[in-house]
Amino acid sequence: MTLELRGITKRFGSFTANDRISIEVRPGEIHALLGENGAGKSTLMNVLYGLYQPDEGEIVVDGEVQRFKGPGDAMAAGIGMVHQHFMLVPVFTVAENVMLGHESTKFAGALDLASARAHVREVADRFGFEVDPDAVVEDLPVGVQQRVEIIKALSRDAKVLVFDEPTAVLTPQETDELMQIMRQLRDEGTAIVFITHKLREVREVADRITVIRLGKVVAEASPESSTNELASLMVGRAVELTVQKEAPNLGDGGLKLTDVTIADSSGHIVVDRVNLEVRPGEILAIAGVQGNGQTELTESLVGLQQLTSGDITLNGKSLVGKPVKQIIDEGVGFVPEDRIEDGLVGTFSVAENLMLNRTSDPEFVRAGTVRRGALNDFAEAKIAEYDIRTQGPNAHAGSLSGGNQQKVVIARELSRDLNLLVASQPTRGVDVGSIEFIHTRIVEARDTGVPVVLVSTELDEVSALADRIAVMYKGAIIGIVPGNASRETLGLMMAGETPEGVAA
Template identity: 50%
Template sequence: MDYVIEMLNIRKEFPGIVANNNITLQLKKGEIHALLGENGAGKSTLMNVLFGLYQPEKGEIKVNGKKVNITNPNIANDLGIGMVHQHFMLIDKFTVTENIILGKEITSRGKIDMKKAESEVREISQRYGLAVDPQAKVADISVGMQQRVEILKTLYRGAEILIFDEPTAVLTPQEINELIQIMKTLIKEGKSIILITHKLKEIMEVCDRVTVIRKGEGIGTVDVKDTNPNELASLMVGREITFKTEKSEAEPKENVLEINQLTVKDSRGIQAVNQLDLTIRQGEIVGIAGVDGNGQSELIEAITGLRKTDSGSIKLNGKEISHLPSRKVTESGVGHIPQDRHKHGLVLDFTIGENIVLQTYYQKPYSKFGVMNNKEIYVKANSLINEFDVRTPDEFTLARSLSGGNQQKAIIGREVDRNPDLLIAAQPTRGLDVGAIEFIHRRLIDQRDQGKAVLLLSFELDEIMNVSDRIAVIYEGKIIAIVNPKETTEQELGLLMAGSTEKKAGGVN
């Protein structure tokens, strides 16, 4: 069998941890090969070894049958290997073309020939169905478009083998469908793809084979046509996974959050939330369903005190909070799991212990007379790390070195531990594996069952349908319908999200 890539018995260690132990992965020409594993299983580490960002302690790599020594990404590029990273490596202030050619500039008489570069970018873009404006500034384009720029960067450098690291973690459902089509086009053009993912639906739809790793160990490689999502989930986490979220009927009581006629502008001064009404009660989970960009982010920022409101009212337990600074909102009884864990959920260069007390570090017992009590901080951190199954060498590890799922568990532990009356969970399972998703859904339902109000924002319709007790559909900054998940379908929700059927916003008890 001819393989374009062979990673044989790879071992990669970091201080105190074996990230990859004796893992083998073999990629055939013209296939999409999934690398499946839980958050922190060692998937990205293995691909960073292939891309030359890490050097393995043991094992060998072959490209087209020849043994190679990939000591840096330039060597990987020269061997035809390109990597689309989960967190994009783009410069916001540069144009699409400037980002793509960076380090591989076309010069004429000592100057960069931008016209020629733009023309080449346009040609590659059209060839692979990547509709991107070469002159657009990266800061002005959507996340999905930024990802296309990353793909173009690899193609511009002549990549024949593309590594996609969790490519759908930050995309909307529509962008995911577009990306799947792009991958299929790349395969038709003779490329080969390694897809790091834990989304079983995508594997079943687009991949030929799948290699499973668990806790740094290779579990095996299977043909996608010979398996199913339940079997893959069990291989990945080592136990049976329930895809249906089990929960009792909600028993809502008093109103916790009451929003009336709320109007909020976005950062460009355009009205994003438009006379919005919404009520959430004790003991219920209200899910917000909507296409990205319909005012969801601005609504959550307004509730949490991160964005000024223009008009209207936000009441928590009967008290107006719309004028309060964010710390006062937090102290009033609001927990917030933000949709961007890196920008708004963590300080990446703080330890995981310090991050766990970010909302309470100024209170007893974590500080006294303005002096931090590190012993108490790390005792609390250690207990939450154990309770929320945060997989980390210890509480002194920097937050940035944890996997996305473990970062998310730490944030959820921090917010739930404060026992808020209202827990806002924005994209709480974005980029997480099925085991972590099951864990987080259970925690949200536990909060509900303890009589808390939970506001869930998600672009995953099955998550909204599975976890919510009521679903509020947002369109152009307004709640246009409130539906019972048991009495609706994904098709009906999709139509409402597109604004095609206005229903009177009512309650479902």
């Protein structure tokens, strides 16, 4: 099936998100749509999927103009979408999620779950997915949940499959598996639209590349193009892909973890006797496959996780047992791994999100009343300083693109005097221009004498920023290596090898 978007324009008030965009997607190819966060990629795909109606232009499938009034029309025309934030019901099983909206019944109107289970197994076997039809979705790892999304689309006979930032929440291993799935789908004749901002992935898997900037198509590029060429096309300027930093200038004190142990609600040990020190003026990166205790460890640093045993001190003062607000007031900045759930209040304005950790600050609040003028002045300054693409300080944070939401979080956390910065997945789902900016800000914090704990599943990010790297495996620190350790060494440690074993 051939898909064409002809002159698609979509406006939101005075803002033009898509400006006369034309793209053709052919059967049996992976067509990458490359652009910064806020460039208009997801808006364009929401138009294609019937979630938005175009103000101008038309959608053409196999030569026939289509009018999609909703996702049901798009699915009926053979278009499926795998969303960045999964459209799954967590408490339903895999089979129940796959049949949702397309329920088949048997006698007396009862759901035919046996048929749904069989269909899930058929699609899973065809693509080598290991998915249990009876598994509850909320119990599945993120990578498996994404496979459920793919099975949902394929079960409705999708001939065009749209992947919207599909690797934003995946580990490197899961990303490699997804790339292979995409190739297999392409080889079977499926047309794939791959929306992303990750240059390594585009060059690895795309057959053709369309670059969008500020709502317009600015180039058609080849997968053979260099990462610097693609980055320049995306951002509209030369981008420095290498982090510039001097050797660390270490101070005294900082963060110290002593035999930190954390158990989950069932009593299972998820963080196992972790001992770490992070000196002022250095970046310690914690690497590892997601799910090895990094989340619980970082949340314990700000009081979101209670310790089973052990101690955490900052400049000699214990943080254990203190409420979150008191820890924040001690000068701890926290960039959570999930900005939607833990970093922002989507229905609050950009300005209000920028002061979430300053509700007691007399600069912004007096006698229980927010000083709107001072807050808006502060927000305007941070919007300009951090290049937050928004219609203004009063725009809802939930209306921003993922990368600009992350900039709001970064701006808020780095706009205070800090004694510690904890940054978990700080550039997840963020484009190359924003990555350059965020990395620069993290290094600047380190150079002012702030100890930085960086948690990332992106090995390129870990290698670029870290002065030292601690690798977590099954809740324990399996070893600490210099920041210039090779990807091969880190990969083996992430799989459970000790540094000594790697060397041997």
